[in-house]
Amino acid sequence: MxxxxxxxxxxxxxxxxxxxxxxxxxxxxxVPLPGGVKLLAVRVGELVVLYFVSGGIGLLFESRAGQIAxxxxxxxxVTAALFVVLAFPGFTWRYLLKHRSHAAHG
Known part of the structure; x- marks a missing residue:
C-alpha cells in the first residue's frame, strides 16, 4: 500500500x-450493556480506548513504511484534539439532534 x-x-x-x-x-x-443504556462516561472511555487503537493502526502503517519517527x-x-473533532458528528447525532422516537414520548 x-x-x-x-x-x-x-x-x-x-x-x-x-x-x-x-x-x-x-x-x-x-457487547450489550445491562439496561441497554450507555452513559456518557462509558462513551468517553470508549473514545479514549479507540484513540489508542487508531494510533496503533497508524503506528503499524508507519513501521511498515520505514523507521518510526x-x-x-x-x-x-494534536492527534487527540483531532480525534475529538472527528467524533463531533456522532456526538451531535446522539445528544444535540431530536430523534422521532424520543419526540413521540415527550
Whole structure:
C-alpha cells in the first residue's frame, strides 16, 4: 500500500472509531450493556480506548513504511484534539439532534 493510501486509511479508521461510541448502545459496538443504556462516561472511555487503537493502526502503517519517527507530547495533544473533532458528528447525532422516537414520548 502506498504511503498516501495508508494515510487515508488511518484517517478513515479514526473517523469511524471516533463516532462508534455515539452510534450504538453496545460497548465497542459489540457487547450489550445491562439496561441497554450507555452513559456518557462509558462513551468517553470508549473514545479514549479507540484513540489508542487508531494510533496503533497508524503506528503499524508507519513501521511498515520505514523507521518510526519519535513523537513528543505535542503530537499526542494534536492527534487527540483531532480525534475529538472527528467524533463531533456522532456526538451531535446522539445528544444535540431530536430523534422521532424520543419526540413521540415527550
Amino acid at each position: 502506498s504511503q498516501n493510501a495508508s494515510v487515508w486509511v488511518v484517517l478513515l479508521v479514526a473517523l469511524a472509531a471516533a463516532n462508534l461510541p455515539f452510534l450504538n448502545e453496545r460497548l465497542f459496538g459489540l 519519535p513523537q513528543g507530547w505535542e503530537f499526542y495533544a
